[in-house]
Amino acid sequence: MNVIDRLSRFTGHATAWLTLIMVIVTFVIVLMRYVFDAGLIWLQESVTWMHAVVFMLGAAYTLQHEDHVRVDIFYRGMSARRRAFVDAVGVVIFLWPLCAFLVWKAWDFVAVSWLIGEASRESGGLPYPLLPMLKSVILLMPVLLALQGLSLLLNSLRAMRAPATGDD
Numbered sequence: 001m002n003v004i005d006r007l008s009r010f011t012g013h014a015t016a017w018l019t020l021i022m023v024i025v026t027f028v029i030v031l032m033r034y035v036f037d038a039g040l041i042w043l044q045e046s047v048t049w050m051h052a053v054v055f056m057l058g059a060a061y062t063l064q065h066e067d068h069v070r071v072d073i074f075y076r077g078m079s080a081r082r083r084a085f086v087d088a089v090g091v092v093i094f095l096w097p098l099c100a101f102l103v104w105k106a107w108d109f110v111a112v113s114w115l116i117g118e119a120s121r122e123s124g125g126l127p128y129p130l131l132p133m134l135k136s137v138i139l140l141m142p143v144l145l146a147l148q149g150l151s152l153l154l155n156s157l158r159a160m161r162a163p164a165t166g167d168d
Contacts, residue, residue: 012061
């Protein structure tokens with residue numbers, strides 16, 4: 001297993017633990033609200049941000065395990081070599097340009113958050129620097145996804161160069 005795959009696996013496992021933490025925090029929020037008639041705005045905001053982080057950091061792990069959404073009508077009937085070709089073209093034509101676009105569009109959004117020392121607009125909400133740190137995950141996601149795309153591309157090229165089998 002290469003370094004990129006290990007990184008994706010690490011972020012995927014961290015995301016799984018974050019999901020558990022999110023469930024526990026949600027339970028605490030409900031308990032506080034309905035049993036103790038109390039609440040903490042920062043705790044409620046943290047669930048929203050944890051939810052976003054789960055999806056953003058889980059993307060590369062999902063790609064690694066081929067659990068992403070795909071139109072599988074033609075793909076599943078293809079030979080291994082043809083699937084590898086489709087995967088390679090998909091990385092170069094679709095995935096990497098999308099990742100570059102996401103970094104380009106998010107860069108100023110994240111930079112401004114750090115520059116102004118952004119904190120929650122809500123009284124008692126998440127303090128600085130948590131919001132800019134969380135927004136930085138918007139930049140981290142396409143980087144991790146592009147790296148996993150590189151791993152997929154290299155594996156696809158290897159599969160296309162493999163000796164032909166009877167199903168090619």
